Amino acid sequence: MKLILKLLLLLFATFSFGQTPIYNFKFDFSLCSGSTCFSARNGNNAGTSSFGNDRFGMSIKSVVVGNPNFLEANLPNLPSGTASRSFSFWMANNAVTASQTQIFSNGTFGLRQDNFY
Numbered sequence: 001m002k003l004i005l006k007l008l009l010l011l012f013a014t015f016s017f018g019q020t021p022i023y024n025f026k027f028d029f030s031l032c033s034g035s036t037c038f039s040a041r042n043g044n045n046a047g048t049s050s051f052g053n054d055r056f057g058m059s060i061k062s063v064v065v066g067n068p069n070f071l072e073a074n075l076p077n078l079p080s081g082t083a084s085r086s087f088s089f090w091m092a093n094n095a096v097t098a099s100q101t102q103i104f105s106n107g108t109f110g111l112r113q114d115n116f117y
Helices: 002-016
Strands: 039-042 050-052 062-064 070-072
Touching: none
Parallel strands: none
Antiparallel strands: 039 070, 050 062
């Protein structure tokens, strides 16, 4: 009986304290998560991207973006202001030509929503 109670408590704790993702971009030959999509950009113009192997060698599971192209998305319903948030992503950097390359940007600079370099 104690073992069953411990297992139920563990199961409850696992689901009740876990994070619920708002967006989950799998990049499995798609730049979309539901109806929200990334777009490849090159300045103010449309850019190019392709799909390649991910970090585990699985084909067509990652996005390849060449310099000077970048990915951009408008993601509604993200926490704003001083609300807690968590972002998780993986990237491989093959060649950087600039001394400082912006990796990620969210919100307004200086309001705990800064850029990461």
